[in-house]
Amino acid sequence: MIDKLEIQSGLAKRVLNTLPYLHTREEIIAELDKTEATINISRDSLLTDTITKINVKLMQVKDIRGTANRITEAQALDDIELFELKAFSLLVMDIRQLLIAARIDVVSLPDLEPVVNTLDPERMRIPHFYVYDAYSEELAALRVKIKTLKMNERTDSKVLEQLQFEHTVLEDRIREKLSARIHPYKLEINEALANIATLDILLAKAKQAIEMQLCKPEISETVTRYKNIFNPQVKEVLKTEGKKFQAIDIDIAPGACLITGANMAGKSVILKTVALAQTLFQFGFYVPAEHAEIALVDEVLLCIGDEQSELSGLSSFASEMLRLNTIIQDVKAGKNALILIDELARTTNPTEGKAIVNAVLDFLTGKGVRSLITSHYSGIKAGCKKMRVKGFIKDKTDGRLTINNINEFIDYSLIEETQDSVPHEAMRIARILGVDEELLDKAENYLEQNL
Known part of the structure; x- marks a missing residue:
């Protein structure tokens, strides 16, 4: 039955394998009621297009719980982790808007726009991360200087190496500041991970219940x-x-x-x-x-x-x-x-x-x-x-x-x-x-x- 569930995300597949065996009446009723509500949503022909769009978004969700743990522990994130977080937050915002527009309330996704804005200073809203020039005028000026010197064949290599070192130090400092700015949203990020997985599992359970009667x-x-x-x-x-x-x-x-x-x-x-x-x-x-x-x-x-x-x-x-x-x-x-x-x-x-x-x-x-x-x-x-x-x-x-x-x-x-x-x-x-x-x-x- 688990294998037959059409889970969309790797995150939900891993969460599914850790679901608890429920021992109380209240826990089981709550879970069954959520499934029933999702079945009613899935059967609503007016919401078919919305459900399809949500499933497409869920397919793109990655399991970034390791990155979320580092945020919780207030550790500095690297470029890959910052990229993962940005991509995840963008997907959460898209799915959140779809849920709100369709008045689907089986789960509630937190607003991660502050996280997106922190990682997307140029407001491009694309799943890509780079230590942007917009983060620091000093960094932007240094990059221009390095680029100019590289174009000059007479540039002393030691000078260029020193500037590259300064560039690396400055980027690391910016990553630390970004990580510090994201840390206050650790609860929202972990809530989003849990609720995205829940939504994915609920949709799969609903579809299975309908198809298998x-x-x-x-x-x-x-x-x-x-x-x-x-x-x-x-x-x-x-x-x-x-x-x-x-x-x-x-x-x-x-x-x-x-x-x-x-x-x-x-x-x-x-x-x-x-x-x-x-x-x-x-x-x-x-x-x-x-x-x-x-x-x-x-x-x-x-x-x-x-x-x-x-x-x-x-x-x-x-x-x-x-x-x-x-x-x-x-x-x-x-x-x-x-x-x-x-x-x-x-x-x-x-x-x-x-x-x-x-x-x-x-x-x-x-x-x-x-x-x-x-x-x-x-x-x-x-x-x-x-x-x-x-x-x-x-x-x-x-x-x-x-x-x-x-x-x-x-x-x-x-x-x-x-x-x-x-x-x-x-x-x-x-x-x-x-x-x-x-x-x-x-x-x-x-x-x-x-x-």
Whole structure:
């Protein structure tokens, strides 16, 4: 989602990577409200031209925070730093005028005209810096003298070297004076840097929210609830293949929720999507859903994928257990977390695996921790909320199901589960994938014997 943001300036790209994880209701509401206001501005056809002009200006903004730090510390600036500051200040003034003229107030940019005037004594208003003659009559006269002597072939080189030295000393003195004149505006310069980055990020967030059809989440005190939540990345991939992503509804109340379903039923995608939405929310972003009410958490604790660590020599199960133990200790320490665990204990034998799943579900439910745990094990007896991905639509599969259209015949929506068993779809999926029929027939025989 960050990569998809159309950030214009290098400054904003770096600031974006340092945005804080928001922990309070007030912080999140403020950020979401600013995004909403920017969306309304972006949708206003009368402001399209202004937004385009602002984006063009933002493309030219450089990250001059290093120069700003030297100003704050009252250090003398060199020509490059003075040029950077002048160019930045000119852009800020241009963007400020565009915002004022269009009555856009999502950010407020300080007036840097005094800085521009200091660095542009000739009022040329171009992004170029030079120690101008206008800064000093003495400097102007010295430059004329040096130029004249250079044109005379009989000029003593030592005399010329002395004049060049005096010229350098005089220029350095002027740079120090300019730096001293700029120092009183250190707060305004740093404010401009922060607000220019904020404006750039807000415009990018607004555009993303409109194009991806994201929603403004509400803050919930208890249950996190999503209507038609979707995974933007998977949705985009499916769209390129001419397929449609099925959004789902899901509620996450305090306590554990077990999600079961056949392989390929999208359980892992559900966890990743919920993790994404929660994280976006706590950074003040719109979320991928039609409607969302989200409870604040201190952290999203995700345990998903192959946990095997070749470097440490640990097996998948050992690594998973260590990760699980870290999560349990965080919960015991009182951390308010959203816990998402995919196929818990899948790499050990079913008897012990089911015991671990039951224990974790009991523990998290007892602690009232919002958590989703997926599993393919049958016989989970823990007293928790249980949901199941509907899976294959039986009346649509006869004679038409192929490896290329399999997604069209799976219903990814979640329903409440009252049974302890999980769907047996492995044989059907294996046949669709083209696994050898003789092998599968033998497997079916063993399955019938066990049943």
